[in-house]
Amino acid sequence: MTEPAPQLVTHNGRTLAPAPSDSPLAITGMTVSYGEKPVLFSVDFVTPAGSMVAIVGPNGAGKSTLIKAALGIVPRVSGEVTAFGRPYIEVRHRIAYVPQRASVDWEFPATALDVVIMGLYREIGFLRFAGRRHRQKALECLERVGMASFAHRQIGQLSGGQQQRVFLARALAQDADLYIMDEPFAGVDAATERAIVSVLKDLNAQGRTVICVHHDLSTVRDYFDQVLLLNVRRIAAGPVATTFTAENLQATYGGRLAATQVEALASTVTPANAS
């Protein structure tokens, strides 16, 4: 139960900035492997409080695994994770996790409202069932993502974008301080993407921290202010303006991203995160 004192963390010869004890998610020296092959190797990442972070990297870079290992969903070989300066288990009520949409079976017999009520699990409490108050709160969360009129639709009958919004509404119901989302924009329509970005920016404006695994390099500058470039190892991390550079992208993606593409991405887009 000791509060980790701010100190210089030395890892693999690198000296990191002192981890602020209130960082919503601080990962130190995290290694994860499936079988004998390491998926993540000695990754350090300290999330600045109140930031909007994109985790970017090629397929198989370990982006989803980073999140899952940090949250204890997959086991770590080594590494330390703290959330808000405490072990994750003690503060899980302050964290909302949104898995990849494709990771669940949408044929499940549940309505959109049923799924959002799952986000109230801790609030409802052991041996109790959702009451009118919980249904009302879940409905408000659906309203915030523009899905209130679909509350009683079976989830399999929703489009991909609508399903993603239901997932976001479930996270909103958790009323967390840290939102961790795995590819929230994968396979969604443009209207859904705008709706999700607007909700995430609102959350961020309220001082909450948002971390997204993100695939679309062209929107990183528009949506996020911090970026973690990942390819099994941490390639670079920091403010988008200084970190999301051609050099770093080339190092992250290697030959998989044409040099011209990298140049275009890193130079043409103007930093738009001042708003």
Add this chain to the structure above:
Amino acid sequence: MSSEFVQLSLVPMLIGTLASVTCALVGNFLVLRRQSLIGDAVAHVALPGIVGAFLVTGTLAASAMLIGAALAAIIAVLLIELIRKIGKVEPGAAMGVVFTTLFAAGVLLLERTDTSKVHLDVEHALYGNLESLIWLAGESWSSLADPAALAELPAQLPRLAIVLLVIAGFITIFWKELVISTFDAAFAESIGARPGLTSYALIVMVAVAAVAAFDAVGSIIVIAMFICPPAAARLMTDRMGPQMAWSVLFAVLSAVLGYVLAGYGPLWLGARSSVSAAGMIATVSGLILFSCCLFGPRRRGVKIAANQA
């Protein structure tokens, strides 16, 4: 007729119904988790567990049987995980190998064991003996109020009633955990709903249901009780609570209808003897599932039409 019914049919019918409902309740979660075969696997490994418990204790006491079968189920689940990880084979293959091997071992063990003094043999283990669970003391309906007659009830009846209560209680208490971890295990883990523990507890409940139903229907037909009513119920509704209710209704319907058809159906058709009640119960539950596939309001084709409307 009426007194004969109480003596010969009432209790087997009740036992069949309780077994069917018990299995259907846990079966809902198995079907939604795409783990229907786990029910089959657990029902099969119950046999070596029961024979093992008999070898150790020398009796067929219910508690020993339940503990033996639950242990066997846990061992089987661990073995399946082990083979899946070390052998790098798909879960279905690991499951198939483990449960057939353990079941075969159970059959061999049973053959080599002197069970002549107790009611345990291979045929019984496979198909059950629902018809033999008669209530000789139940001479008429008034026997239901006679403590002396009630004491003569086959032990399977109160045993199944208790198991049904335990399983219904388990599902009620851990409803949120079961539903959330069935739908989205990663999310369940992140909020502390313990999906790993929940699925082990579910498997133990499946084992308990399988053992309790074992006497009534044997280890082959119990799989129909786990899968058919829930699978049919899914085609009737799009919500979890109503699905549970439909599955219970279908379980009762297949048990009662199956028993009546097996006992009296062949006579109506002019045949001289009745057919296996357990077999008929499974057949009826299969027919219910088939009808729901054709006419259920929530089957796939209907869903697409509703979407376009």
